[in-house]
Amino acid sequence: MTDTAAIATLIEPTVKELGFELVRVAMIGGTSDPTLQVMAERPDTRQLVLADCEALSRAIDPILEEADPIEHAYRLEVSSPGIDRPLTRRADYADWAGHEARVKLAEPQDGAKQISGDIVGIDGDTVTIATPKGERAVQFTNIASAKLLLTDKLINATAPLSSDGADLIKTEG
Incomplete structure (x- = not known):
């Protein structure tokens, strides 16, 4: 390995x-x-x-x-990580707070192997996700993988970051 x-x-x-x-x-x-x-x-x-x-x-x-x-x-x-990027670093959970993510757990927590919802943020080693059933706290070390989900909100938030590239593509065509 x-x-x-x-x-x-x-x-x-x-x-x-x-x-x-x-x-x-x-x-x-x-x-x-x-x-x-x-x-x-x-x-x-x-x-x-x-x-x-x-x-x-x-x-x-x-x-x-x-x-x-x-x-x-x-x-x-x-x-590049792309718009629906993986969340691999602690800072990602602060940077992308307010955006929807899917978090797969290394070990099931409260019977769940996966949690989806809006990232609330991270405090120390605890990532908080707002789900339809309420906020869920997950230890960073129990996250097997996580990624942002493609939503209109994410597209709107990242559009200003990539506008130079978009302008380049528009003018080349």
């Missing part, structure tokens, strides 16, 4: 040198198409453009080649 936390630690200084924040490092694709997925973002736009992905890929590829942290052949994928 690949230690993605160790890979994140290995490449994070280079990610930061380029002015980006590391969002997630994950192995995806299974044994048929093993892919090391590196998600990063610009702190100001919360996204990456294609040129950013290219620059980051070129910068971390030699580091990965030298350290050789993955025993088998794999593909490197560098991407």
